Amino acid sequence: MEKVYTTIGTPNIAFVKYWGRRNDSKNLPANSSISMTLDEKLNTRTSVLLSKKLNEDRFFLNGKQENLEGKNASEKSRLIKAALDSMRSAADSKEHALIVSENSFPTSAGLASSASGAAALIYCLNSALDLKMDTKQQSIIARQISGSACRSIFGGIVKWQKGSRNDGADSYAEQVVAPKHWPELIDIIAVVDSKSKKVSSSEGHTLTPRTSRLYRLRPEIAELSVDMVESAVKKKDFKILAEVIIRDSNNMHATMLDTYPPIIYLNDVSSDIIYNVHEMNVANGIVAAYTFDAGPNAHIITLKKSSKEIIKRMNGIKGIKEFIVSGQGDGPRMLPDSGSLIDMKRMAPMIRAQRR
């Protein structure tokens, strides 16, 4: 009997970021990176149905059908189709797929929707095609859709080793520690702007290494920072961790500004958050680190005991729309049939109001 498989996946926030590739077509990074997988407050839910009754592959994202092929297909959709084709051929399956995916948070707004989406999809296809791929193989395929997605295959603190091979077989993520190692470590997301970003991270990964002179220094600095984060996390040394996180975010955004033409993701509200975090750290000892991805939304990394004080302080900043407090997540998991996004009788997406 045909069956719908449904997975929930979550984004991750990089403490040392991936920015810039050594190979564009395979998403091979210039440096290793390390991140924290978030809990299910922000999530992507993905349902997959494989059926002989379907006459083509179909993909729905947030209720809208996306072209998987042809000139109207986005780069992400093409990469999704390529991953689907390769997994299907590994499983020797001839069935078409209906994929329905919903983000519980704004898409393409620098909140890592592509990481949670790609991780949820690969995890789901692995079950739907009964491939029994291990997490390393899943991480390699997820990486090809969106680099940072390879880290969302795992929970807790996760390291993506850049690798050196041209085929990418040694460029995948691995768990450093499970969430239970340091459950006090959390992320307070200050949502500043939930609109789609003007420059996609994919464009940036190509443009910055090509045009920024400052960027030449970054891969080596980032590699050292990854080692420092790994050791600080293992020792639960928040002071060192916070400084490396802050410096890496600033380093990455400096190379973005040095890109020609420049890429600017931070705005005045982001700057206010930066100054407030430093003022708090001077006044109270190191209590928080900020880090920004490809957008103005701040991720304030802190310990649970400081969260009230931080939110109170940040509430005084004009322009923050909401706070989302996230602990560490366990990585993707299967959901029961009741979580399905596909109406089996119509073989079509169900209309749900899951989005924030």
Ligand code: PMV
């Ligand atoms: O995986 P991508 O192509 O969306 O790039 C991610 C880029 C950053 O979020 C800025 C950094 C990171 O490592 O997550």
